[in-house]
Amino acid sequence: MRLAVVGGGSTYTPELVDGLARLRDELPVSEIVLIDPDASRLELVAGMARRMLAHAGHPARVLATSSAAEGVAGAAVVLLQLRVGGQAARERDETVPPRCGCVGQETTGAGGLAKALRTVPVVLSIAETVREHAPGAWIVSFTNPVGIVTRALLDAGHRAIGLCNVAIGFQRRFAALLGVEPSRVSLGHVGLNHLSWERAVYLDGRDVLPALLAGHGAEIAAEVGLRPGLLARLGAVPSYYLRYFYAHDAVVREQRDRPSRASEVAALEARLLELYADPAVVTKPALLARRGGAFYSEAAVALIASLLGDRGDTQVVNVRNGGTLPFLPDEAVIETPAAVGAAGAAPLPVPPVEPLYAGLIAHVSAYETLALEAALRGGADRVRDALLAHPLVGQDETAEELTGLLLEAGREHLPWAAAGAPEGPGTVVA
Secondary structure, three states, X not given: OEEXXXXXXXXXXXXXXXXXXXXXXXXXXXXXXXXXXOHHHHHHHHHXXXXXXXXXXXXXXXXXXXXXXXXXXXXXXXXXOOOOOHHHHHHHHHXXXXXXXXXXXXXXXXXXXXXXXXXXXXXXXHHHHHHHHOOOOEEEEOOOOHHHHHHHHHHOXXXXXXXXXXXXXXXXXXXXXXXXXXXXXXXXXXXXXXXEEEEEEEEOOEEOHHHHHHHHHHHHHHHHOOOHHHHHHHOOEEOHHHHHHHOHHHHHHHHHHOOOHHHHHHHHHHHHHHHHHOOOOOOOOHHHHHHOOOOHHHHHHHHHHHHHHOOOEEEEEEEEOOOOOOOOOOOOEEEEEEEEEOOEEEEOOOOOOOHHHHHHHHHHHHHHHHXXXXXXXXXXXXXXXXXXXXXXXXXXHHHHHHHHHHHHHOHHHOHHHOOOOOOOHHHOOO
């Protein structure tokens, strides 16, 4: 089985390879093709991947190419983990919004919109290549912002599912607190990508979340960056990304006083690439844990194995709403437990969602619709509308200022934003 990885030169890739090596019985892969336009990084990462597999006694071949058509040809699954513009673009996503009093984050708020604008057209172009050269392949997208990217792929008719490591991270953390195997723990996960809550934690089918909060509430709250009293009042565990909403002003103050996460990651990546270049390094470096993406490989392997093996097991993925949350349009993309098999992922029933969560979910989902429209069709007015609709921006003058700043900062990756380019339906970029 051929697995193609678009963005294969990412420093994340050894995390994926480590999982493929450890879980070889779950997902027998014979060929891994790493695809990336950055030849220098690609060769370093491919060499590291080959050493890791050889050290683990895994027989899979690792190929490296800059050609998406060559790389995806014959693949059963194409995994997207690309970052258009690299860490330099991420730096702008994180540092421009705080200048306007808004959170600077690469997947939500104004920074998330900037990332969507430059990412969606590239992803759709790659997906068309997959359609031509591997028409039966599944596209599994780990590319942020996952919800918007997945919606773009599905709207264009691709066989695609979005994946995030937030839910599996919670599952593993709760299992550790409970002192049990992760397979015994499942989640009452609800929301959108990077806007989700755990309303229940099931141990062998019994909800133990109240006991977890009673015994470990302060510890869990610290890990998601929120006050223990909030978690106790909610009776739920918000994802870390809810901190950008529930503690917005405090986050903006912190961001103005500290180096950006992008600068930290850039330094980590430089060190990781040095390690990957060392022929004596044959296992995943411990430093990689600081890069983010914990349990990414386990989530990816489990999803791919279920798609190809028609297992019908339950996993948290990004899929069409299809009536699961009745307050959202059917075509919206949500992050939810779903039964995964050869036909894709079918969302499972979700208990009624409290207004405290439903209102924010609906608000952000509406923004995502506008963000996708801006990414597909271009135009400063569409960007402004999306910013105005986002609850982390939502003010006319702020949206106006941010539109100019984001388009100027991202001009390199937005052909329609070039000086003198018209706006509107005539500037469709995907």
